[in-house]
Amino acid sequence: MSNFDYIRATDFDRAWLNFELDLPLEPRPDGGPNPFYITRPGDPIAELGDSLMAPFYRPPKFFFSGHRGCGKSTELLHLMSSPKIKQKYFPINFSIRDEADIIDLDYRDVLLAIGGRMFRDYRRKGGELPARLMKDLDSWRGKVEEEMTTITKGRVSGFEITSAIDAFFANASMKMKLEPTTRTVIRQVIDRNVTGLIDVINSIAAAIKAREGKIPLILIDDLDKPGLKEARSIFQERREIMMQPNVAIVYTVSSALFYSKDFDSIRDQAQFLPNVKLHAHNAPNQLSREGFETLRRFVSLRMDPRLIDAKALDQAIDYSGGVFREMARIMRTSIGRARRRKASMVESADVEWAATEIRNEYRRILNKEDLDLLKQIHEHNNLEYNDRIRPLLQLLALLEYRNGENWIDIHPVLRKLLYE
Amino acid sequence: MSESTPVLDVDVELMEDQLDAILHELTLSIKWGRPSILFALYATSSIRDQAQQKLEESIFKSNLEVVHYQIEYEDQLDLSQFIADISNRENVIFFIDPLNSNHQNTKINLLISELNSCREYMIDNRVRVVFWMTPEEALSLAHASPDFWASRHRVFEFLHEDKNVRISARGFEPVQTATAAPLPTRSNLVAADEELMDDSALVLDFPEFGDSSVNGINLLLMMGVGSWKDGDLEKARESLNAALKIAENSKNNTYIASCLKAIALVNSDLGKISEAVRSYLKVIELGEENVTIWNNIGKLFLKAGKYVDAKNAFNNALSLDATDPISWNGMGSMYAASHKLDDAVRCFKNAIQYNAGYVKPWLNLGDVLVMQNRSSDALYAYLRCVEMDQKNVHAWGEIGKIYFKTGSYLQAAEAYKKAIKLGVSNTEMNSNLADALVRTGQRQEAVAYYHSAVDLEPDKNRKGILLNKLGDLLNNLNDAENADAAYDHAANLAGGGLLGVPQQNRVSSGGNFGFETIQPAEIKFGSNWNVPSNHNQTSFLYETTTYPKVELEEKMSADENAMNNGFEENMNKTEDSTFTAMNQDKSQPQGERTRIWNRLGDTYLKAGAVDQAIDVFKKSIRMEPDFAENYSRLAQAFVRKLQFGEAIAVYRRSMDLAGSDQEKSGVLGLIADLHIQLKDYSAALDALENAINLNPGSDQFILSLDKIRDSLENSEKSAHADIPLPQQSNVLQGVDLNVGKYINDLVA
Structure with missing residues (x-):
């Protein structure tokens, strides 16, 4: 990856590149942290x-x-x-x-x-x-x-x-x-x-x-x-x-x-x-300022913040569930759409579009039992390691957080799917 | 947040939008030299084909290539190796397809395991790949390999059944039913190009309707699309005309043009060609003149049989972009329909010149060349088609016919089987296949295809002839009971008339037609574009003429001459064809000049046309006599023909030319294998010893060496028991003496 220039994007093309899902963040040759590296909460x-x-x-x-x-x-x-x-x-x-x-x-x-x-x-x-x-x-x-x-x-x-x-x-x-x-x-x-x-x-x-x-x-x-x-x-x-x-x-x-x-x-x-916690255990409305700030920094190091509407950015963070790869996926898809419609900034509609796309992906691979289980978990957030939960964790349909003790919640894009 | 993009609450995106999105992803990944792992979900194979075709056309226009990895055609799944073997993969988009067509792929689990192993390879090597799968396959994949699923970059859906349509998107989803397309024939080329017109015409570019005053247009367009999807074209036209009225009141030319383009499409579907053309012309009057619109107009005129108008339209398109391959292809179709075959060939070649990866002109070129009785050239064109599109049933069918005509029955059978496996089957194809199988000794297998031919044949008389053939075959297979049943059935159809089988042919009467009666008549290729009204006159099947046997050597020579002098010469005239350019440019890296020939040879080999492959590889050797790989390829072809002596001689030349000791060692290993096949263990030992000396790390050679020694020891023991040692093969005697001369003779 030595030939990758870790430069903050000022246009959508470069921004698309910077949110590559498999981008390794190697330290600088002098041992300093990679320009895109952020410290987690x-x-x-x-x-x-x-x-x-x-x-x-x-x-x-x-x-x-x-x-x-x-x-x-x-x-x-x-x-x-x-x-x-x-x-x-x-x-x-x-x-x-x-x-x-x-x-x-x-x-x-x-x-x-x-x-x-x-x-x-x-x-x-x-x-x-x-x-x-x-x-x-x-x-x-x-x-x-x-x-x-x-x-x-x-x-x-x-x-x-x-x-x-x-x-x-x-x-x-x-x-x-x-x-x-x-x-x-x-x-x-x-x-x-x-x-x-x-x-x-x-x-x-x-x-x-x-x-x-x-x-x-x-x-x-x-x-x-x-x-x-x-x-x-x-x-x-x-x-x-x-x-x-x-x-x-x-x-x-x-x-x-x-x-x-x-x-x-x-x-x-x-x-x-752990993933970056975006809300408190069992309190989905009690948002974590620190978590949101971390992911804002994740975005701002890679892309000029003027390329995304502030509300859209918060939406994207919310949908990411605090998983960096998911954040990159949502950003990339949203940027792709904004770029295609020749917009000057990513807007909420673009983020919603990306969330819908990911939701549809899950719609294809989750059955009714999975959805019922996800609904239960969404209500209590308790983590139990068992055979039914394990594949859902691997598929990122469930995300694990740590807040004193470990707890889990559903991927945020799935909320709409569970209650539609 | 801006309010400029009203998005209806929907779950699906339209095909054009999805294709546009995929193309953007791929374009950016190419631009930045980054990997892209995309999944494309499709509802039916026809939707997949449609999406792939459109995407491929766009990709080709970007001067990129599409390479298909078709699971069902792979004997051994090794995706990483397959990708690694593609030299210019930085300019290639890989289509992995189909994962499990018709749920018949028993290798699906293997594939999933394979995907896991190659994921990292694809990322590390920045491969751009689209995996095509059904929703069921996606489900299997996600559960069998959640890690691989989680590694996807994006998923696109092509599921037309969804009625919930987003109209904020930029284009229409084409109205296509999920029925399998009928097998095109060369005589319905015009019709085939009409399909192309419909496809292209669907590429609309609607504006994003930003303010509330045009929400009405939005809604009416949505209704129009909905009706169109439901097949209610009149209602669709009503809605779209209403949308047009509002757009005209808004005096916004962009909106008006969008409505007109949509109306043109619907009118085209309604067969109202003039109205469709008028709509397009209005769009041009509004200032939106582009190549696509003129191409669409040209295709509409072509459909209507107005060749002069079609020519003018394509000329207009070419005046805007003289390098547009779709315009050249349309022009070629126009000439073909006007019986100006030389002009048609020239236009198709131009289309190919500007986009060698565009399948349609290759196919059309093949059809025209067939009509010009240039079957070798046509074969080349069709083989190029299937090289790029292995699912092209028309090309496979034509390849089968040409091979059949030239007496290459094995290859003909393979080609027909491909076509039939792809889901297209008709009487002629099944009957020809059965005949080819009979001629290659695969009589038992032929029975089923005669049965299929009988089932598919609607005409009573022809059915009777087929039944008689079936009866003969069954007689030959000593199945007298079923043979008699077939004869009886034929007699019943004929009412005991002419088609009744002479009693002497029945086993019970001691007679048998034998296989002399199963003689395919000479294929008469059509000399014009029109569908022949009298099928009997064009189908070999029902003629009594015995096909004249073509001597293989003569044919090979003729083919080669044709390749060298005819087709290639013509291609030279276009001043640009990939392979001609490669032939001429001797400054290219080793192997590059013969790359296209070798690919053709590989295609021949893959299709079982070993003789043709040998011809092509020999040509490669003549073009680049110092390139070791050319000899290895030729040797492989000889091995396929079990001509081990020739293979060994050619491998030796390959070894002499190989660059590294490791390569030399590898070739020696292959030579040793062939010696073992010939039971020439002493020579095999020598070869292996040399191989090990050149590459001491080759443990498999050491193991082979041990095996041979064990064999020899056993043989020695046997000798004591008066059992002779294996003799050195006569095949090789003389070959070793002067390999150089042998090769020269072989290749000359």
Whole structure:
């Protein structure tokens, strides 16, 4: 995304661009926050930052979750660039999509990715690891290759010519991602000696700490993309192993996993990035000034406020439910309509139009039972994690908020649908 | 908030508005180089087709391309790979379609899983894509893959059944019933273009009515639209005329013009061509002169058979924009209808020149070329059609006919099957398909198509002939009982007359027509545009002439010559056609000059026309003899024909030319596979060893190597048991000695 200019729009064309739903907000090259970044009310990511800054006996592991589009990746990037985090940790941030096939993801893939990225990123940033460690790693590499050769009954393995450990990790990552057959073989090899791989990770981490005086902090993005089955197998069935690396790790997990009952036992290690609260719990008319102001700032950083009528903006915020992705969707659709009718500013009719479009989308996918359930929830706002609610949360028909305790409400565009 | 946009409380937007909105989204995403993931929901396939066609036309006008990914035609779903293979994808809009046409797609679950895996790819690679789906499919998608659903950028709806109409929008939704369009024939080209006229004419541009004084116009227009949607055209005209009166009182030319355009449309539907034309002319008098209006007038005149007036109208359109492909296509249709075929060809080529992605002129060109007996050129034009629009039943039908005529029965059968699968079926198509199947040995399968042909044939005599054919076939399949039933049915139809089957043909009488009787007569392509009144004279089916067998080699040679000398030459005259330009511009990157030929070859391969594909790939090699991929393609075609020796030789040249060791290794792997097919394990081992040396990371080669060694070990054991080792194939002897010469001979 390096070629994207984060410039505030003064016309609809640019504004349309700035409200792209999948726009990543990477920090500036100097580590400063992205021009479009806004701090949320209560600064929920600060809570994760504080947890990471707290003293620990063993490097902490956290699970970071939130709805699609709520800003997890943005907040992780922001966290990584935080000076105090950088002072304490050697942060390494990557997407699991770059290292493995997210459709067929396994705990071994994640561990290998952790080891590989730690090694490669440190070396790429000019870090030198002790010769002794390099020798040990080379020895481990040799064993892995030997076992792979045994499994494949072949002669020369693709790994044999990669004398450098860098190439080994890079090669392994590529093969884990692209070659199902090799992936299976590598997993078999790792299975024979998982502790060997954990030792490798720990050795690299120890060497980095010794050289830099900082513990590696691994932030793994997009771990929320695999299916629930794969996520359960990694974070529930293999939870102990995933906790063993002697580095600090923030795993992203899907809202579906977060909402599952099995997750209860580790919920204290989990952070859910809540949506921006726009009204009080059980009091839809008691609006949150702070929430509205946050989303106004979200808009004003991306677009000249003169391009939207103030009332229309408040309507858009209300309809967004405090979800940044939904806010971007409503803004983009409204801008598109205003642009098409050659207007000079987005007006209430444009926002209503966008809300109607989204409402119609839900109309297609919600059945009567869903609507009845949504109606009940809208009346009491109480959150219960159960099988009926989970898919509605994933579809953003229900939105979760935190106000002391967690509570939920329907997507605001659905109000009209429920009571029509 | 301004009060300038009265919006009725509605749930649906009109098609034109939806299309306009999609186009805006896509335009902006192209402008900024950003991804766009759009969902388009449609109620019926005819609505989808209509929406797609209009959208495609607009996209083509923007010099962009549309590439369809049609699930039902894909053997293996790999959307990311498909997209990655498109070299100019930054200028391409992908239509993923249909997700599940007629609810017959058993791959829907696979697709949903596939969508999950490719979503991130599409975002990362800034792909512009429109997923077309029914509301039911959208429901399935949302529940099976909520994450993917949540990742959509926008959803557009094309659900015409909704009566609740928004009139603040800019255009009318066309009145179209959801019935399947009849199969167009080349002789109803004019009629086909009338459809085009109707479609284009629907692109109105109503102003946003801003003040209360024109709310009356708004309401009357809404009523007019409603009546029009209900098919009550007279009532629609009444409402629209009333709207026009108010608009005239307001003395606002924009409103008046909008009403007139709407009235023109309704009059056109009512068959009141003169009145429709008058309305358009008034719009021009009001100062709103543009290409679309003149095109619409031209099409109305064309419909009325007033060719001189049509020509003048299209000329007026072209004087405003000499590069408008729709005007050139209209002009071409006018010439075709006037029997000026050379002029028609020239106009269609101009239309293509200005928009090579516009399907209609390709189709019309094919039709005219057929009439000029230039079937090779016509085949090329039709193949271009189906390359761009795989659902074009007319093109598939014509492709089937041409292949049938030239004796390429396998390809003919494939083409006919496509047409029939697309929901269009008639006697001739089913009968031809059955004949083609019989000639390719697929007799059992042919039975069903003869049955369909019999069912569809209304004429008693022709039905009798078909029944006799069916009887012959059933006899041949040793189904005497049903054969006799077919003969009896035929005899009954004929009242025991001429169509009664001679007793000697009945199994019980010891006789059998055999298949010599199932001879398709020569296809006689029409020499004029009019629908032949006497079907017997034009349909091969009912003639007794035996089709003269065309030698394949001669045909290939003739086709190639035609491609090289005829069509291409003519296209050169237009001074711009994609492929001609590519042929001429040798400064282009490697592979670019032959890209269009290779695409044609791929299309041939996909359609099962392997010989034709080989021809085309050979041409590519002659044009770019140093481009490895050309050889690989040719080799693949040889593999399809099970000509492994030729394939190996050509692959070797490809390997020599390949740029990287990894590529060379990949080709060697393919060569090894072919050696294995030929049971030449020793050569396969050599190839694999070389492949592994060039790319030591190729684990699959190592596995293959092990397998071969195991086979050889087993063979050795067998040898001890006096079982001979597999022999080296004779096919390859000599090939290895002088690959270069072999290739030269092959390609020359």
